[in-house]
Amino acid sequence: MKLEGQFWITHNGNDVAGEARVALLRAIDATGSISQAAKAVGISYKFAWDSIDAMNGASGSPLVARSAGGKGGGGTQLTEAGRALIASYQRYQQEHQAFLQRLGDDAGVSSLLEFMERLRMKTSARNQLFGSVVAVHNGEVNDLIEFQLNTGERLTASITHDSTARLQLQPGVALYALIKASWVQLMAASTDAAQPGDNRLHGQVREITRGSAETEVSLTLAGGATLVAVLSNAQADTLQLAVDQPIAALIKAAHMILGRL
Secondary structure (H helix, E strand, O other): OOOOOOOOEEEOOEEEEOHHHHHHHHHHHHHOOHHHHHHHHOOOHHHHHHHHHHHHHHHOOOOEEEEOOOOOOOEEEEOHHHHHHHHHHHHHHHHHHHHHHHHHOOHHHHHHHHHHHHHHHHOOOOEEEEEEEEEEEOOOOEEEEEEEEOOOOEEEEEEEHHHHHHHOOOOOOEEEEEEOHHHOEEEEOOOOOOOOOEEEEEEEEEEEEEOOOEEEEEEEEOOOOEEEEEEEHHHHHHHOOOOOOEEEEEEEOOOOEEEEO
């Protein structure tokens, strides 16, 4: 099993660019066109522009410059700041890969990776999220476990007090949450239908797979984690789902299985 990971360049606490955004910048540099670059990396034109706006806003410097049409026609090119960002990312990526290689050689980490691989192989739950406990609220029968994903989102799970004691859950403990795709409810991003005990997460639709009776939807949460939902075709039609569409996901606190790493 191979240890892999990704990193982001940030500025003043704001995400500037990761692998996908740097790939977009490289494609713009190669093609001189945002629309052609978007096609090359497999995203929509709007999403490409949204990504550029986000990078410009987070970095504080324009990374892409557009020239007006004329005799030679208009075009798009990277600024010096854009090219410097690509060069920096490439250098940091090399260091990051070297770090992962050293980490993968550690016997303790290797044992953990083997455990995670066994977990992935032996569960039918489509959603496997990793994080750490933030707080434990004890009840007479059930406890509420607040935990934060590695990508930043916070969730609350309801498990029995016996399970909390058996897993020895307390703030700082690393854990994983298993969530069946059928337990994830999707709704329009503007809808406010969450009830006490529900987890409401926001993200964007990334992939839609329609079957004869059900539709599988893969979405990327605001922090970068991936979540998969399965709903009826009728529900999917009602939501008018489309790739890059903002979406809200609802997960009940009781619809989570927690495990300790």
